Amino acid sequence: MEKPRQDWAGLANISFGFFGIQIGFALQNANMSRVFQSLGSSMDDLPALWVAAPLTGLLIQPVIGHMSDRTWLGRLGRRRPYFLAGAVLAALSLFLMPLSPVLLMAALLLWTLDASLNVSMEPFRAFVGDMLRKDQHTAGYAVQTAFIGAGAVVGSLFPYLLEHLGVANEAAPGVIPDTVRYSFWAGGVALFAAVLWTVVTTREYSPEELARFADHDEAAAHAEANLAERDSAAPFGWIVAGIAAGLVTMQFGLEKEVYLLAGLLVGYGLISHVAIRLARAGRPASMLTGIVGDFSGMPDIMKRLALVQFFSWSALFIMWINTTPIVAKDFFGSADPASAAYQEGGNWVGVLFSVYNGVAAIAALTLLPFLSRRFGKVRTHIFGLLCGAAGFASFFVIKDPTWLILSEVGIGIAWASILAMPYAILASSLPQAKLGIYMGLFNVFVVVPQLLVATVMGSIMKAFFPGEPIWTMAFAAGTLVLAALSMARVNLPAERT
Template identity: 75%
Template sequence: MLDRSSEKPRQGALGLWNISFGFFGIQIGFALQNANMSRIFQSLGTSLDDLPALWVAAPLTGLLVQPVIGHMSDRTWLGRLGRRRPYFLAGAVLAALALVAMPEAKALWFAAMMLWLLDASLNVSMEPFRAFVGDMLRKDQHGVGYAVQTAFIGAGAVVGSIFPWVLERLGVANDAAPGQIPDTVRIAFWFGGAALFAAVLWTVVTTREYAPDEMAAFDGAADHGGAETLRLLALRTYGASVGWAVAGVAVLALVRAFALKQEMYLLGALLIGYGAASGIAIARAKGGKGAGMLGHIVGDFAGMPPIMKRLALVQFFTWSALFIMWINTTPVVTQYFFGAAPGTAAFQRGANWVDVLFATYNGVAAVAALTLLPWLARRIGRARTHLLALLCGAAGFASFFVIRDPQLLIASEIGIGIAWASILAMPYAILASALPQRKLGVYMGLFNVFVVVPQLLVATVMGQIMKAFFPTEPIWTMAFAAAVMAAAALAMLRVRED
């Protein structure tokens, strides 16, 4: 029998490398998506104010996929493949196929469908990777584990972001006829598909997960039957469920009354759907039926630990700012710094410069994750380190208003890169040490709801705001990004580490 007081073995440098190397490939995929999807959509003829609606696929798929995958991966054990690795592998195969197919789009609807498939597949791989670090490492190594993961994220994003620019320098055609995707983007996406699959396969092959009995010895037996979740659900009233549904109905009524953009119907439908799902879960619990997947997810969402709730507010503001940046940096840079319209050679040059800017902030993040942030965290704590990093990001967004030379935007990206490094490491390190390890997958999936909900809100609302107040001035989106990133920093004042 295993000693229940035993501790996980300490991982060396090679173990830390193998555990997180797959994220290098996953982030190549995310970087290609983030830096080039607005470019692809605009090349295929979409208008500026329709961009957020087309991007809605990314947050919606994350919202639906991540809690489900987190719940399932907590309960999976497929022999030699283990607990989390089956999801790494399945997601990598699907994402690689989507990356290969994406630049072959000849119509906007096909590009939008491939974005759905790509983002869903990346989320299937990514969410278990967050829990994987917590599974494999001792609590005193969580900080360094997430720092190494962040370094791979930054490195992968540099490669994915800068590759079209590098191809242009190597003589690959960066211009394309109207309605066509440049060869620089097409080849970059093909390369990204191969690199993503190879990197994830490396982690799958070089790591061995702890078997269920070993995890029980380290962290205690998992309550897969959900007895505690079922008990807490049965004690709840239906008030909150009704409140969510009423809020959804109110959103639908506002959309109809004020003729708002129709993608906002999706926001209302999601609120109604969550209200209905929580009501069903409570009714099943009160009736003595099993919690099931729905009950577990609803119950764990309602029963989040206090520190997770406080960090969730920080995440909400943080990822609102990031999603604004990903959608709007291409139109901002091409219009204000290159004076170019979609379909022109100058537009493609400006879009390639956005790739360089995105590579810069990711490169800064990779370095900061292993140098600046650990040094700060040892001296002032992870919570204060995250607060300072978020303020750096807010300053980076605000600087778009005062800089006129596109070359100087590199300085803006340094501040954003420091924030990005902390965003990818500090909240997860704080959580992984505070949450029950046996439910780490579902809690990480639920935590990422607060990554995707703000993106969904931006995708459905930002286009309406811009159309109403700044229809031809996308630079103002950077003011929104700076303001909400500063709000995230203020919200960190409420977070206290153990």
């Protein structure tokens, strides 16, 4: 049997919840550096405060993917319970964030917000694969990307529009401006309503129905079998790497956040060793052995795309952390968060972010499908990544902040491609019975580069470019070029559009 073909209304209902989720992410990405600095954080402390966001994704998405593959709650389904739970928690975090009286509370709420958004987001990636035939995967992820772009436009423009409606955009030191406060509250309402729409308007296929579909591959290798074949001493390489990273940090006085990266390497090595021992002992399958086994047994195409994701998301995280300080300092002339010029620059960043997200929404529905049909998914993604590299590089030649809109056009095309093309390739190439766990594990290669940026970039900037955050854009451009070169190694025997 084939899954029924979805019309455009069906495609929209499947992904409309992502519109609300991305409003939450956009408010977070465009405003959290501003919130932290308004509450007293220095520029040097921003990467450490931002570590919370990718770390929660690293820990949560594989777990949620593993669980959602094995969940069935009758009429509520298997992915939708996670959409709903994450939306409730994220909306509460958005309501509480602007009320933070101190920096610590804002940092904890960022952690909670990002964790909740990840609980909702990860199943949405697998949901498209669950609900659509393979020949509709590109269209499904294009529609999802369009909603992501539209949601990000709305979330990014909230403070700018509120200021023009007369809401105060300045506040006393240690106080979050009203434009940001009201934006977070409106975003919480929009996020919950959008996710609820998808929950109400869609019906998931039951496990019995999925088993009858032709693309449902139950012959996928068992995670425990992958583990049992591995050398139990292999994980100690991760442990050694983590210890070495810690010693280098201590010896050369690197930023203390690098210790977190070292700890993660050691932790993964220990967990892998335990999982291998359990699998070899014939213990019953568990979440631990399932996740570690699936990670070690990733399909080859997923490994190649993982490298592409690693470089792509390094550039994106550099942008999210540093765009507000760069625009405020280099284009509006102030690095003081309490100044009117800095706050004006912060609002302009919201406009710029809305531009790249708006471009992404349009490109996802028009440019990417056309290029994919004409040149294939691989070449389309290479083109998109190079557009982004040009956008980041242009920060060094543009002097008028208005013209940064042109930079955001290139970045927007890259953003659309990063959100659509790798997932369309994966959903058509992976065992359908394990879409949840594989999509969750794929997120590791979204999160790890963000952790590296948050832990290592601070040391690089302090050593070579102190007080000049604009040089982070050179790193962003370079990593997207590396992503494009890595994408050239991805081979698709039969392109599907």
